Amino acid sequence: MALKTPQQYLDSLRDGRVIYWEGERIDDITTHPLFQVPLSLVAADYEYHDEHYGDLRRYNAEDGGQAHRIYQIPRTAEDLATRIEMMRHTSIGTLVTGVFMALMSVREEVARVNPMYAENIERLYRHCRDNDLRGAEVITDPKGDRKRRAHEQDDPDLYLRIVERRADGIVVRGAKLHITAASLVHELVVMPTKGMRQEEADYAVSFSIPVNTPGVKIINRSFAPAELNSFDYPASAHHSCPEGFVVFDDVFVPWDRVFLAGEAQLASTLARSLGLWERTGGVVEAVRMSELFVGLAQLVTEMQGKDSDPVAQNSIAELITYAEMLRMSLDYACRHFESTDSGMVFPDTLAINAAKYYYAANYHQTVRYLHDLGGGLVLTLPLEADLRNPESGQYIRKYLHTKKGVDIEARMRVYNLIRDLTADAYGGWQFVVALQAGGGLPAQRTMMNRTYDMARAKRLALAAAGVAPG
Ligand SMILES: Cc1cc2nc3c(=O)[nH]c(=O)nc-3n(C[C@H](O)[C@H](O)[C@H](O)COP(=O)(O)OP(=O)(O)OC[C@H]3O[C@@H](n4cnc5c(N)ncnc54)[C@H](O)[C@@H]3O)c2cc1C
Numbered sequence: 001m002a003l004k005t006p007q008q009y010l011d012s013l014r015d016g017r018v019i020y021w022e023g024e025r026i027d028d029i030t031t032h033p034l035f036q037v038p039l040s041l042v043a044a045d046y047e048y049h050d051e052h053y054g055d056l057r058r059y060n061a062e063d064g065g066q067a068h069r070i071y072q073i074p075r076t077a078e079d080l081a082t083r084i085e086m087m088r089h090t091s092i093g094t095l096v097t098g099v100f101m102a103l104m105s106v107r108e109e110v111a112r113v114n115p116m117y118a119e120n121i122e123r124l125y126r127h128c129r130d131n132d133l134r135g136a137e138v139i140t141d142p143k144g145d146r147k148r149r150a151h152e153q154d155d156p157d158l159y160l161r162i163v164e165r166r167a168d169g170i171v172v173r174g175a176k177l178h179i180t181a182a183s184l185v186h187e188l189v190v191m192p193t194k195g196m197r198q199e200e201a202d203y204a205v206s207f208s209i210p211v212n213t214p215g216v217k218i219i220n221r222s223f224a225p226a227e228l229n230s231f232d233y234p235a236s237a238h239h240s241c242p243e244g245f246v247v248f249d250d251v252f253v254p255w256d257r258v259f260l261a262g263e264a265q266l267a268s269t270l271a272r273s274l275g276l277w278e279r280t281g282g283v284v285e286a287v288r289m290s291e292l293f294v295g296l297a298q299l300v301t302e303m304q305g306k307d308s309d310p311v312a313q314n315s316i317a318e319l320i321t322y323a324e325m326l327r328m329s330l331d332y333a334c335r336h337f338e339s340t341d342s343g344m345v346f347p348d349t350l351a352i353n354a355a356k357y358y359y360a361a362n363y364h365q366t367v368r369y370l371h372d373l374g375g376g377l378v379l380t381l382p383l384e385a386d387l388r389n390p391e392s393g394q395y396i397r398k399y400l401h402t403k404k405g406v407d408i409e410a411r412m413r414v415y416n417l418i419r420d421l422t423a424d425a426y427g428g429w430q431f432v433v434a435l436q437a438g439g440g441l442p443a444q445r446t447m448m449n450r451t452y453d454m455a456r457a458k459r460l461a462l463a464a465a466g467v468a469p470g
């Protein structure tokens with residue numbers, strides 16, 4: 001077992017992977033300007049001796065040696081709490097490696113159908129953990145016409161499928177879209193996007209392969225250009241991560257890397273397994289973001305002399321409600337954890353789905369309070385360059401004055417963060433991420449309908465209605 005250094009991580013990405021971005025085929029992503037910010041974020045998670053987060057990043061693996069905590073299988077409430085804390089201080093490019101938690105959580109169920117798949121899951125998990133690799137969550141198919149099943153599409157490749165079965169493995173063809181950090185990781189961990197029926201057996205496929213496997217091609221996209229200054233773009237300049245449009249052009253996968261190849265009854269098990277961990281990640285981020293919103297709202301209000309205004313206080317109370325509901329939901333979900341047969345614990349499924357739903361369904365209205373409090377400067381504040389130019393800067397300093405004690409640059413930074421987080425590069429991305437990442441609202445509604453204790457609710461309602469005894 002060997003932990004990598006940030007440099008070893010970067011070196012490991014020079015492996016011949018086929019990467020495109022802005023019309024260019026990029027041979028070495030580690031030297032390309034577009035990749036600098038996202039790579040520096042993932043590389044920082046390899047700083048195991050960092051004085052603040054080093055201990056949070058490492059754990060002692062069950063079979064000896066140390067590994068990144070993203071691989072720690074939580075077995076107690078404390079493990080889960082430490083994992084959540086680690087997630088708060090880890091880049092999304094590393095967090096997607098949580099896909100192995102999803103696989104490990106369904107290993108027993110998979111073993112009941114085919115023990116070889118379960119052994120493959122376990123071996124790949126150990127291989128990635130022991131070599132300090134990162135893996136992407138590769139689930140979402142292009143899906144073509146949403147009304148038709150996978151095998152009914154005009155083009156049979158609109159869902160990833162097995163096109164050939166050989167003695168030594170399978171050959172797959174298709175694409176997976178929106179894959180966070182696909183170009184920044186080592187392994188593509190592929191799962192079906194949803195349940196499959198028997199007639200769609202070739203689409204019930206799951207496996208993990210290295211990013212540089214022949215036939216894999218990744219086309220990147222991000223909200224952030226290569227260089228942004230951090231005064232004007234305090235969020236986007238530091239927190240971008242490309243999503244990948246990942247093509248599997250007749251890719252060979254050896255049997256020892258296959259987790260599912262045709263047993264349709266397992267497709268939804270695997271597809272569902274990831275939802276919980278993805279949504280937990282979404283809620284952790286939502287808690288962080290919603291606390292920031294409260295702080296920004298209070299600051300912008302005070303800086304403009306509106307702190308005793310009842311309308312401003314009402315808006316801030318709305319933001320506090322949002323932040324507290326999310327914080328409490330996450331806390332509840334972790335305290336009331338569930339566990340698998342082998343003792344792996346995970347957050348309460350209903351609570352996490354309800355929290356992710358609440359976050360996504362109310363995100364856009366909640367941001368409105370911040371925009372309302374901030375006013376037009378949220379969008380029209382001049383840039384740092386104009387502040388630093390003495391000719392224009394003098395006017396900016398004069399006319400952005402509100403009252404004694406309010407520093408102009410501090411006020412500008414607060415505005416820039418509001419704009420960038422909610423109304424510009426990062427903000428535009430986040431508007432869609434809140435809704436879609438981890439599955440759209442209907443995905444959480446389905447899980448809530450499935451996991452709510454309906455028998456109890458019906459019993460209570462019947463008793464209250466006088467139909468049955470209480
Ligand atoms: C920034 C970002 C990062 C992401 N990262 C990842 C990742 O790392 N890995 C990954 O696998 N995926 C990732 N996703 C994909 C995400 O999970 C999907 O975008 C989401 O599940 C919605 O699927 P879709 O985009 O195909 O849209 P659609 O399936 O078209 O869904 C859009 C809307 O249409 C509804 N809809 C769908 N089908 C029907 C139907 N038959 N009838 C009626 N309504 C329907 C949906 O419920 C939804 O409300 C990411 C997405 C984003 C935006």
